[in-house]
Amino acid sequence: MSVSVQIKVNAQLYLRDPQDTKLGKKLIQHSIELINEIGIEGFTFKKLAMRMGSTEASIYRYFENKHLLLVYLVSWYWEWVDFRIGFNTMNISDPVQQLKIAIKTLVDTIRLATPAEYVDRDLLHQIVVNEGVKSYHIHQVDEENKLGYFSPYKALNKKISGIITEINPDFPYPCTLATNMLEMSNNQMYLAEHLPSLTDVKLENGELEGLVKMLDFFVFKMIA
Numbered sequence: 468m469s470v471s472v473q474i475k476v477n478a479q480l481y482l483r484d485p486q487d488t489k490l491g492k493k494l495i496q497h498s499i500e501l502i503n504e505i506g507i508e509g510f511t512f513k514k515l516a517m518r519m520g521s522t523e524a525s526i527y528r529y530f531e532n533k534h535l536l537l538v539y540l541v542s543w544y545w546e547w548v549d550f551r552i553g554f555n556t557m558n559i560s561d562p563v564q565q566l567k568i569a570i571k572t573l574v575d576t577i578r579l580a581t582p583a584e585y586v587d588r589d590l591l592h593q594i595v596v597n598e599g600v601k602s603y604h605i606h607q608v609d610e611e612n613k614l615g616y617f618s619p620y621k622a623l624n625k626k627i628s629g630i631i632t633e634i635n636p637d638f639p640y641p642c643t644l645a646t647n648m649l650e651m652s653n654n655q656m657y658l659a660e661h662l663p664s665l666t667d668v669k670l671e672n673g674e675l676e677g678l679v680k681m682l683d684f685f686v687f688k689m690i691a
Contacts, residue, residue: 480539496585504588545619562633574596
């Protein structure tokens, strides 16, 4: 399903928004592919330039460094997830159903077409699973938080914690539970793919229903 929507990312992350130019879109497409292949540690603008058939100088016109590029990609993803949850719960008044839809959307978003043909949803999700925490588990996290780098993730957390509070106004830890839900969705997928003995979630034949059931179980048990 394709939805016409423009994903807006914090302007302080880039020198020029790559979504505004043909070269910038090519940069996003190839950076997603390359980071997914070799990881953020092995990723460099020199390698990206070779992949694109361009120059390092052209990439530096968009981003100061690869960390800001990673934060940009992760922010883009969370903005997309936030939009999808809002879209899917738009006509639902029951907060229990809203939360169930939010959980399913969070897991199934990777199967939905993004509003940008140059963004591979599956590869971007893999980057968020494998590299996402590296965007904020950093020494300068406090400074970057003040600059609003992590606002999309925090806004999504606020949306979900608000739904939790609607379900049970007396539940004392809605923000914590929302954070755990978001982190578990990716962390458990990572473990299932790479360290399967550390999780009970099984991802067989690419099916994600087990992850949805696990999140439903923990989230609603906690709220109750």
